[in-house]
Amino acid sequence: MNLAQMQREFQSWLVTASDDAAQRLAGGHVAGLSVYQNNYRVQLVDCLRVSYPHVQTWLGEDAFLAAAITHIDNSPPHAWTLDAYGDDFGETLALLYPDNPEVHELAWIELALSRAFVAPDAGPLTLEALSDIDWESARLHLAPSFTAHVVTTNAADIWSALQQGIAPPESEMLAKPAAVVVWRRQFTVVLEAVDAVEHAALLQLWENGSFDALCSMLVARLGESEGVAKAGALLAGWVGKELLAGVAA
Amino acid sequence: MSTPSSRFAGHGLGLRREHYRDFLETDVPVDFVEVISENFMVEGGQPRHILRQVRERHPVALHGVSMSIGSADGLKADYLRRLKSLADEIQPLFVSDHLSWSRIDHFNSHDLLPLPYTEEALGIVCRNIEMAQDTLGRTMLFENPSSYLAFGDAAMTEWEFLRAMSKRTGCELLLDVNNVFVSATNHGFDAHAYLRGIPAERVRQIHLAGHSQGTELLIDTHDSPVHGGVWSLYAEAIALTGPVATMIERDGNIPPLADLLKELAVARSIGEANARMRQVAA
Numbered sequence: 236m237n238l239a240q241m242q243r244e245f246q247s248w249l250v251t252a253s254d255d256a257a258q259r260l261a262g263g264h265v266a267g268l269s270v271y272q273n274n275y276r277v278q279l280v281d282c283l284r285v286s287y288p289h290v291q292t293w294l295g296e297d298a299f300l301a302a303a304i305t306h307i308d309n310s311p312p313h314a315w316t317l318d319a320y321g322d323d324f325g326e327t328l329a330l331l332y333p334d335n336p337e338v339h340e341l342a343w344i345e346l347a348l349s350r351a352f353v354a355p356d357a358g359p360l361t362l363e364a365l366s367d368i369d370w371e372s373a374r375l376h377l378a379p380s381f382t383a384h385v386v387t388t389n390a391a392d393i394w395s396a397l398q399q400g401i402a403p404p405e406s407e408m409l410a411k412p413a414a415v416v417v418w419r420r421q422f423t424v425v426l427e428a429v430d431a432v433e434h435a436a437l438l439q440l441w442e443n444g445s446f447d448a449l450c451s452m453l454v455a456r457l458g459e460s461e462g463v464a465k466a467g468a469l470l471a472g473w474v475g476k477e478l479l480a481g482v483a484a
Numbered sequence: 485m486s487t488p489s490s491r492f493a494g495h496g497l498g499l500r501r502e503h504y505r506d507f508l509e510t511d512v513p514v515d516f517v518e519v520i521s522e523n524f525m526v527e528g529g530q531p532r533h534i535l536r537q538v539r540e541r542h543p544v545a546l547h548g549v550s551m552s553i554g555s556a557d558g559l560k561a562d563y564l565r566r567l568k569s570l571a572d573e574i575q576p577l578f579v580s581d582h583l584s585w586s587r588i589d590h591f592n593s594h595d596l597l598p599l600p601y602t603e604e605a606l607g608i609v610c611r612n613i614e615m616a617q618d619t620l621g622r623t624m625l626f627e628n629p630s631s632y633l634a635f636g637d638a639a640m641t642e643w644e645f646l647r648a649m650s651k652r653t654g655c656e657l658l659l660d661v662n663n664v665f666v667s668a669t670n671h672g673f674d675a676h677a678y679l680r681g682i683p684a685e686r687v688r689q690i691h692l693a694g695h696s697q698g699t700e701l702l703i704d705t706h707d708s709p710v711h712g713g714v715w716s717l718y719a720e721a722i723a724l725t726g727p728v729a730t731m732i733e734r735d736g737n738i739p740p741l742a743d744l745l746k747e748l749a750v751a752r753s754i755g756e757a758n759a760r761m762r763q764v765a766a
Binding site for chain 1 (some may be wrong): 522525526527528529530531532533554555556560562563566585588589590593594595597599600602603604605608631632633634635636637646670678698699700701703717
């Protein structure tokens, strides 16, 4: 057996605990192989626990462990860093809990926050930087840590309660889907619910950065005077919340 | 061939999250700190910010766990790019990883898996080391792993493998004395022969850590104080290597910093005793 064949056999042992692989690797002496098998699975479970502490609290220890085992069995790790192992855990939760959308929405929130935590540094944009710019050609850059998601449940409220260490509310469907955004202010990650207009405005800005296009979208949606006023108010709010990282004329 | 690392004979600790505040707000009496490279190979945010602050106070060694130097299908360019970016910024004392493999094809176990000590594996490991050192523009250190499985087709011992690897590539060694103790116990080889067999002049750093007794084997858990037998082996090791950077690794059941500093003081005293013996002998 050459090195590549041995390493594929070892992968097979770790992922499936195949007796055939154990026989070929160690002649059936599994004591040493079992140490590696145990290390592999324990490390992945621990990674999911660290990545999704509030999902674990919400589901309870036994259900979380069962979900983690399902994920490990179905999604062997492949990313360059262990920290990224849980990136698609939300998809496993969605399959396991199709009637409990708050579970995978809670997972989305935890993943977005952890990604924002190590997103590239940038900004923030100051009000002073906005003076004397050509608004027709100005392109605003959102913080690199920014991301947005549409939720159908009160997952954001559940996350907030768990984060504060207080009893979370019962899960419930929202009257209509809503949006949450995540970004980082300096070294603090932020989760915030936004209304439909602000969500659409942020997505518009995320796509092409044009403030002129943003104004046009808001005017089309709200009318001339209200649309222009809304654009100004949103811009001031985003600067204050450090959602913007820069501007290019 | 890359420029060899400079000799550095201080005593240090692994920087762990539980002790960030101590290292940022107090004058911790260590000569260097070691960090897990992958924890800081991120694009931005607080981890890199903390590391920059610590670097202003202490020399830093970068210790990786995911290079997978023994992968039959080679190294990942993106991983090396991230590591180079970090090393270029931090200007570390050492950049190290393990003599092991973690990844094959699209699978990454994130564990330090054992290599068969064959001529084929030696060729692959050396090719990968040369790629890593060329990309990083610096000599790397590789650590002997704890292992729980020995391969029947091995053509050489681990220390013979390390010697040949170091000779071919110019790489240097991170000698984990606890790993020697664990592997020697698990596989029944002579730890003293191991220490005499490695090229002592290539050792630039030493790790000390605790281990646990598993059902049948010793396990390298890093969750307890350094074992008495490991201290004895450490004294023997530095008699062979001379003074080199030495540190305590602790990754589980992490105690207050003061407890680790007491353990580090033991390493210092053994080092001082060894230095006195060298002076007398000279």
